[in-house]
Amino acid sequence: MSVRVRFAPSPTGHVHIGNIRAAIFNWLFARHEGGAFLLRVEDTDLERSTPEAIATLLAVMEWLGLDFDEKPPLYQTAQIKRHLAAAERLLAQGDAYRDSKGGDGEAMVFRIPFDAERIPGVVEVGPVDVPVHPDVPVTVSGKGVGYAGVSAKGTPAPGGACLAGCKDLQVFAADGACLFSLAGKEEAIGRGGDSVTLPGAVRLHFTRRAITYHDLVKGEMSKPLDSMRDVVIVRSDGSPVFHLANVVDDITQGITHIIRGDDHVENTFRHIMLFVCLGATPPAYGHLPMIVNAAGKPYSKRDGDAFVGDFRDRGFLPDALFNYLTLLGWSPGDDREKMTRAELVEAFSLGRVQHASAQMDLQKLTNLNGQYIAELPEEDFIARCRERLAELDWGRAVDESLLRAVCQLMHSRLKVFADVAQWQYFFVALPEYDVKLCAKQCSDAAVVAALRSLSARLAAVTPFTAVAVEEVVAAAAAAAGLGPGKLNQPLRAAVTGTGIGAGIFETIEVIGKARTLARLQAEQWLALK
RNA sequence: GUCUCCAUCGUCUAGUGGUCAGGACAUCGGGUUUUCAUCCCGGUAACAGGGGUUCGACUCCCCUUGGAGAUGCCA
Numbered sequence: 001m002s003v004r005v006r007f008a009p010s011p012t013g014h015v016h017i018g019n020i021r022a023a024i025f026n027w028l029f030a031r032h033e034g035g036a037f038l039l040r041v042e043d044t045d046l047e048r049s050t051p052e053a054i055a056t057l058l059a060v061m062e063w064l065g066l067d068f069d070e071k072p073p074l075y076q077t078a079q080i081k082r083h084l085a086a087a088e089r090l091l092a093q094g095d096a097y098r099d100s101k102g103g104d105g106e107a108m109v110f111r112i113p114f115d116a117e118r119i120p121g122v123v124e125v126g127p128v129d130v131p132v133h134p135d136v137p138v139t140v141s142g143k144g145v146g147y148a149g150v151s152a153k154g155t156p157a158p159g160g161a162c163l164a165g166c167k168d169l170q171v172f173a174a175d176g177a178c179l180f181s182l183a184g185k186e187e188a189i190g191r192g193g194d195s196v197t198l199p200g201a202v203r204l205h206f207t208r209r210a211i212t213y214h215d216l217v218k219g220e221m222s223k224p225l226d227s228m229r230d231v232v233i234v235r236s237d238g239s240p241v242f243h244l245a246n247v248v249d250d251i252t253q254g255i256t257h258i259i260r261g262d263d264h265v266e267n268t269f270r271h272i273m274l275f276v277c278l279g280a281t282p283p284a285y286g287h288l289p290m291i292v293n294a295a296g297k298p299y300s301k302r303d304g305d306a307f308v309g310d311f312r313d314r315g316f317l318p319d320a321l322f323n324y325l326t327l328l329g330w331s332p333g334d335d336r337e338k339m340t341r342a343e344l345v346e347a348f349s350l351g352r353v354q355h356a357s358a359q360m361d362l363q364k365l366t367n368l369n370g371q372y373i374a375e376l377p378e379e380d381f382i383a384r385c386r387e388r389l390a391e392l393d394w395g396r397a398v399d400e401s402l403l404r405a406v407c408q409l410m411h412s413r414l415k416v417f418a419d420v421a422q423w424q425y426f427f428v429a430l431p432e433y434d435v436k437l438c439a440k441q442c443s444d445a446a447v448v449a450a451l452r453s454l455s456a457r458l459a460a461v462t463p464f465t466a467v468a469v470e471e472v473v474a475a476a477a478a479a480a481g482l483g484p485g486k487l488n489q490p491l492r493a494a495v496t497g498t499g500i501g502a503g504i505f506e507t508i509e510v511i512g513k514a515r516t517l518a519r520l521q522a523e524q525w526l527a528l529k
Numbered sequence: 530g531u532c533u534c535c536a537u538c539g540u541c542u543a544g545u546g547g548u549c550a551g552g553a554c555a556u557c558g559g560g561u562u563u564u565c566a567u568c569c570c571g572g573u574a575a576c577a578g579g580g581g582u583u584c585g586a587c588u589c590c591c592c593u594u595g596g597a598g599a600u601g602c603c604a
Contacts, residue, residue: 150530
């Protein structure tokens with residue numbers, strides 16, 4: 001059977017970086033295997049799943065080049081009938097029951113099957129004894145076994161298990177008397193509605209069973225059935241719960257491999273049971289480690305820079321972000337880091353995915369982005385800069401030849417497109433001056449005199465080239481008794497207002513004679529001292 | 530509390546019993562006809578702790594510590 005994977009986000013308008021990483025890994029896996037990558041829009045939260053939010057989701061995927069197969073995508077809200085039908089089926093089979101605990105009406109609850117052996121991966125662990133607190137009566141019913149454990153301090157600690165977790169259950173009192181034995185009563189209690197309440201019990205004895213599966217990333221996984229509870233699948237208001245909807249949709253879409261975040265490992269055990277009880281073969285699972293913030297904590301709504309759109313807005317290239325994200329929690333096994341899509345598709349495998357969570361490193365992303373920008377063809381680079389500049393009020397109608405000259409000069413040092421905002425001095429008549437910098441660079445009397453002498457000297461320079469300017473500046477510095485190069489930074493401050501940039505003579509050539517002279521003569525660099 | 534998962538430089542990672550524990554980002558120092566960046570060269574920096582198993586553990590097992598997730602009507 002060919003591989004079919006899916007990305008199933010709930011569209012909220014803000015696609016989280018962790019979610020999109022899951023999408024990327026699914027996409028990579030599908031492309032590597034030559035399978036299908038499907039999209040499912042889990043739009044059950046009507047409040048947040050607006051048409052705009054869905055459009056944002058699709059735009060982000062397109063931006064990152066995450067093309068999906070079998071359009072249009074599956075919309076979860078359109079599947080409610082299937083979800084509910086599945087719930088009815090479970091109810092009819094005795095794999096679910098109605099319960100009113102906690103809700104207004106009756107919710108529907110999936111029962112962990114007592115004959116759990118029919119679930120692939122369920123194994124018998126062996127007999128165990130669990131101490132219980134005598135102050136809290138033990139209850140045994142179709143909803144499970146209720147009891148209180150004993151904490152380290154000897155106080156009652158909340159406990160409980162699904163009925164299937166306690167095969168061959170026997171309940172004992174302090175004097176050793178057997179208060180209850182489940183053997184032979186499974187049917188009457190499980191589906192018949194019988195229940196018993198047993199005060200004074202101190203010990204539970206039963207055969208422990210566990211459900212296991214092989215995780216494509218983490219390896220063998222196991223969970224004792226007695227640490228599981230039955231699962232609500234339909235709310236008391238009649239709406240399907242995530243667990244049901246998710247599994248039913250995966251069956252509908254014929255998903256063979258589920259690759260998702262670590263936070264779902266716990267759900268996997270019950271999802272496998274749901275698949276089997278709905279007559280489907282459980283898919284293979286692979287759980288990706290989470291991406292955490294700089295503090296090592298999971299990203300929350302409070303963390304500003306965790307949305308994909310934010311990275312796009314700050315001027316990261318989609319290929320750079322894509323590449324960087326593949327490196328979070330995965331590596332090709334050799335020292336390669338900067339890799340093309342084709343190389344990533346070729347090298348990707350779930351077995352090489354990390355088990356532990358990864359921290360986002362903005363500096364490394366930025367560095368990688370700089371590498372991608374450096375490789376951009378000149379025309380492409382210029383186009384992106386123009387687009388970016390158009391967002392700034394002084395960058396809206398820039399001269400084309402000036403723009404090209406600036407781009408050529410600055411290309412190698414741009415790491416993020418948002419930084420073109422610092423190019424103001426190339427385009428305006430008078431730049432904004434860094435007061436502290438000017439005070440530092442242009443306070444010396446000899447420097448000031450040399451700078452003043454420069455406008456006359458420079459006025460005579462034709463053509464106004466970097467080489468010619470350099471000669472003149474060197475001469476001016478020498479005439480003022482300044483060492484070679486000592487006038488360079490003061491000149492930069494006086495002409496550009498900043499202390500950083502490309503070579504000063506090249507920069508001045510691009511700025512041009514007229515504006516250079518005007519800035520020198522305006523003496524803002526001095527007035528602001 | 531209980532259950533599940535996790536643990537190599539500051540960060541991302543390589544490593545599947547024998548390595549001077551490698552690379553990248555960051556950082557520090559030097560160079561590229563003395564800004565910043567690029568580029569080049571070099572340095573600092575890690576196996577969470579304790580027990581085992583073994584001739585020999587980063588690597589296998591156990592415990593502790595720390596972190597994350599789950600614990601019936603969020604997804």
